[in-house]
Amino acid sequence: MLEEKDMNDVLDRIIAKYREDEGNVIFLLQETQDALGYIPEEAVAYFSKKLDIPSSRFYGVLTFYSQFHLKPRGKNILSVCCGTACHVKGGTKIAERIQRDLGLASDGETTEDGKFTFEIVRCVGACSIAPVVLVNNKAHAEMSADSASKLVTELKKKETGVGAK
Amino acid sequence: MAQSDETKKKVVVRVCIGTGGLAAGGKEVIEAFKKAISDFCVDIELDFTCHYQKVGCRGFCARDVLVDVVDGDTSVTYQGIKPDIAKRIVQEHLINGQPVKEWLIDDSYYSFHSKQMKVLLKDCGTIDPEDIQAYSKVGGYTGIRKILSTMTPEDVIAEIKASGIRGRGGAGFPTGVKWEACRKAQGDVKYIVCNADEGDPGAFMDRSIIEGNPHSVIEGMMIAAYAIGAGLGYVYIRAEYPAAVERLKLAIAQAHETGHLGKGLFGSDFSFDLRIKLGAGAFVCGEETALIASIEGERGMPRAKPPFPVHRGLWGRPTVINNVETLSNIPYIIRNGASWYSSIGTDKSKGTKVFALTGKIRNTGLIEVPMGIRLGEIIYDIGGGIIGDKKFKAVQLGGPSGGCIPDHLLDTPVTYEDIVRTGAIVGSGGMVVLDETDCMVNIAKFFLEFTQAESCGKCVPCRIGTKRLLEILDRITRGLGKEGDIELLEALCSDIKVASLCGLGQTAPNPVLSTLKYFRHEYEAHIKDKKCPAKACKDLLIYSILEDICKGCGVCKRACPAGAISGDKKKPHKINADLCIRCGACFDVCKFNSVNRE
Numbered sequence: 014m015l016e017e018k019d020m021n022d023v024l025d026r027i028i029a030k031y032r033e034d035e036g037n038v039i040f041l042l043q044e045t046q047d048a049l050g051y052i053p054e055e056a057v058a059y060f061s062k063k064l065d066i067p068s069s070r071f072y073g074v075l076t077f078y079s080q081f082h083l084k085p086r087g088k089n090i091l092s093v094c095c096g097t098a099c100h101v102k103g104g105t106k107i108a109e110r111i112q113r114d115l116g117l118a119s120d121g122e123t124t125e126d127g128k129f130t131f132e133i134v135r136c137v138g139a140c141s142i143a144p145v146v147l148v149n150n151k152a153h154a155e156m157s158a159d160s161a162s163k164l165v166t167e168l169k170k171k172e173t174g175v176g177a178k
Numbered sequence: 179m180a181q182s183d184e185t186k187k188k189v190v191v192r193v194c195i196g197t198g199g200l201a202a203g204g205k206e207v208i209e210a211f212k213k214a215i216s217d218f219c220v221d222i223e224l225d226f227t228c229h230y231q232k233v234g235c236r237g238f239c240a241r242d243v244l245v246d247v248v249d250g251d252t253s254v255t256y257q258g259i260k261p262d263i264a265k266r267i268v269q270e271h272l273i274n275g276q277p278v279k280e281w282l283i284d285d286s287y288y289s290f291h292s293k294q295m296k297v298l299l300k301d302c303g304t305i306d307p308e309d310i311q312a313y314s315k316v317g318g319y320t321g322i323r324k325i326l327s328t329m330t331p332e333d334v335i336a337e338i339k340a341s342g343i344r345g346r347g348g349a350g351f352p353t354g355v356k357w358e359a360c361r362k363a364q365g366d367v368k369y370i371v372c373n374a375d376e377g378d379p380g381a382f383m384d385r386s387i388i389e390g391n392p393h394s395v396i397e398g399m400m401i402a403a404y405a406i407g408a409g410l411g412y413v414y415i416r417a418e419y420p421a422a423v424e425r426l427k428l429a430i431a432q433a434h435e436t437g438h439l440g441k442g443l444f445g446s447d448f449s450f451d452l453r454i455k456l457g458a459g460a461f462v463c464g465e466e467t468a469l470i471a472s473i474e475g476e477r478g479m480p481r482a483k484p485p486f487p488v489h490r491g492l493w494g495r496p497t498v499i500n501n502v503e504t505l506s507n508i509p510y511i512i513r514n515g516a517s518w519y520s521s522i523g524t525d526k527s528k529g530t531k532v533f534a535l536t537g538k539i540r541n542t543g544l545i546e547v548p549m550g551i552r553l554g555e556i557i558y559d560i561g562g563g564i565i566g567d568k569k570f571k572a573v574q575l576g577g578p579s580g581g582c583i584p585d586h587l588l589d590t591p592v593t594y595e596d597i598v599r600t601g602a603i604v605g606s607g608g609m610v611v612l613d614e615t616d617c618m619v620n621i622a623k624f625f626l627e628f629t630q631a632e633s634c635g636k637c638v639p640c641r642i643g644t645k646r647l648l649e650i651l652d653r654i655t656r657g658l659g660k661e662g663d664i665e666l667l668e669a670l671c672s673d674i675k676v677a678s679l680c681g682l683g684q685t686a687p688n689p690v691l692s693t694l695k696y697f698r699h700e701y702e703a704h705i706k707d708k709k710c711p712a713k714a715c716k717d718l719l720i721y722s723i724l725e726d727i728c729k730g731c732g733v734c735k736r737a738c739p740a741g742a743i744s745g746d747k748k749k750p751h752k753i754n755a756d757l758c759i760r761c762g763a764c765f766d767v768c769k770f771n772s773v774n775r776e
């Protein structure tokens with residue numbers, strides 16, 4: 014987490030860009046999430062004060078769009094696609110397996126050590142190579158529950174084992 | 179003496195870096211080629227220089243990574259290339275002149291392409307999408323130059339109307355008519371918006387076009403802007419497509435640098451600029467009025483129409499919203515003429531259509547076919563039929579707004595009118611093939627899960643209606659269906675269709691209605707017999723081990739995540755039904771087919 018002053022510097026820079034960009038709240042929040050990884054409550058409060066916009070308007074937008082996250086996310090994001098093509102080719106089974114391997118109770122959760130977030134996404138447009146798992150946005154093609162499980166094991170090794178700082 | 183590089187012949191290695199190509203290792207393949215070449219250079223003097231060309235999706239994703247080796251006039255295509263094969267191709271083909279036979283494309287590559295007609299996708303897989311010159315070299319930006327010097331906006335609209343093109347975003351509205359309405363609308367500020375939200379699950383046409391040929395979309399928007407009288411355009415693109423966003427940004431930057439965007443274009447007084455707006459993950463924002471709200475920075479909630487966007491759109495100004503594929507077609511229509519375009523397709527459905535062919539089909543990929551081709555030709559001739567020895571059950575068109583078309587209707591021509599008659603829609607181009615192991619109630623439930631989650635909640639019929647539909651479908655698939663559920667579904671579907679505010683709710687019941695129409699017996703089997711004929715609904719399955727076949731190898735016991743299987747080595751095993759979570763792991767791993775599922 015950034016110090017308050019550092020965070021406010023970041024937010025001020027974003028506000029300056031926002032003013033150039035037609036005063037678009039979605040843009041403001043997207044930039045914030047790009048910079049901080051999620052949208053902290055403090056950021057909303059800061060924007061609300063500086064821009065004189067009620068925070069309810071920010072939360073209205075934040076909760077409407079699935080892209081925004083109000084909690085910090087893991088270092089690695091594992092997204093299992095469950096679009097139509099992935100669904101009929103066993104996407105659900107893969108999702109269940111990864112969730113079990115990470116010991117998470119539901120979609121969207123992060124492991125306690127903050128290393129992994131698991132989520133189900135609806136179609137990433139890679140249907141011709143279904144079923145697909147994205148690891149930090151890189152697509153892995155034609156997965157199975159087993160190969161996905163191996164992927165998780167490898168990632169865990171990388172995070173905890175040799176080479177990790 | 180050593181030959182200088184300039185006088186050596188040029189060999190081009192062309193590698194697909196579309197979504198499929200990248201996932202299959204396209205970038206690594208290029209690196210491997212580079213490394214192999216430089217390794218050989220250490221020992222021998224090569225008599226050629228090797229150039230690399232990255233291209234967008236070439237369609238046949240099932241055979242990625244696809245690589246062309248172009249040497250003068252001859253071009254050889256390889257399929258299924260991995261980085262470790264690059265060295266062999268360099269040695270045997272580039273150096274010794276003998277193509278590596280094992281990796282050459284085979285018959286399926288030719289049959290995949292034989293019934294296609296590539297207009298938009300032709301350039302997609304051959305030009306470098308990161309180079310504006312590449313697009314210009316194949317005739318790019320000649321359309322806009324032509325209209326600026328020889329046509330009035332009214333001429334352009336007349337040309338587009340004459341071509342007969344209809345919107346590719348799903349509804350099939352005639353594009354020329356839409357432009358004309360906006361042209362005639364009152365107001366001095368107007369906008370053109372490109373809808374690149376592509377939210378339908380099972381669709382990636384628009385993504386591939388933007389990744390493979392972004393300048394065709396930009397030129398299409400310019401032509402539209404000239405026709406309706408707009409000076410500014412927006413591309414609303416989903417954030418889930420980072421590669422497409424990057425390509426588009428680069429394309430816009432290059433267009434600015436080279437005078438293809440900005441003030442007084444091509445020596446005329448026409449000015450046009452373009453901005454990108456990123457979506458934030460809401461399917462409903464593909465709907466035009468919701469999209470407008472989203473560009474304005476609000477929650478993406480649709481509003482009632484009329485007024486239509488052509489009269490009151492972005493910031494209250496007249497706005498044309500067109501789909502990516504629609505816009506990408508425009509430069510080709512202007513370049514080749516309306517009569518060329520209208521000669522393709524049928525009486526009422528003109529031109530070609532791009533489809534994302536996926537699911538249980540051999541040749542998955544991106545295809546472009548003339549309108550009027552029969553569904554069966556797509557599935558069997560282009561798609562190569564069903565994977566494995568399974569039977570075809572249905573093809574799903576139009577995603578959450580569409581429906582499933584069964585075997586006996588595979589003769590249906592792909593036109594807006596004929597597909598609607600089956601209960602599905604042409605839609606934006608998702609085509610998911612289902613086989614006998616897919617349960618149709620489950621498929622309907624899948625789409626309702628989607629629409630229910632994506633309903634914006636503004637109107638009650640959609641917000642609550644889809645929830646109730648989903649609950650009924652859910653209980654049917656779990657064996658808790660009741661007598662009268664089918665009738666209840668039907669009644670609810672017709673209410674949601676007529677009473678919902680926007681297209682999302684109005685079409686949400688389609689997956690249920692079309693599966694009820696053709697696969698009613700599957701619903702009945704779930705409700706009355708508590709059986710899933712496709713053996714897909716987990717809760718209705720019972721797993722057991724056939725004692726006379728089981729060899730007692732123990733593989734299933736180790737695979738079972740619930741510890742439900744017991745038995746001594748070399749003796750028949752048993753499944754404890756109370757512990758079994760019906761995941762099917764034992765069924766999948768047994769080599770002797772001794773796990774019974776019913």
Ligand SMILES: Cc1cc2nc3c(=O)[nH]c(=O)nc-3n(C[C@H](O)[C@H](O)[C@H](O)COP(=O)(O)O)c2cc1C
Binds near residue numbers: 500505606
């Ligand atoms: C819920 C919903 C989602 C839609 N999503 C898209 C989309 O992702 N892309 C698209 O081009 N059109 C989408 N549409 C259709 C658009 O509202 C609009 O009709 C289309 O962009 C018009 O362009 P066209 O005339 O070129 O087809 C959607 C419609 C609805 C009701």
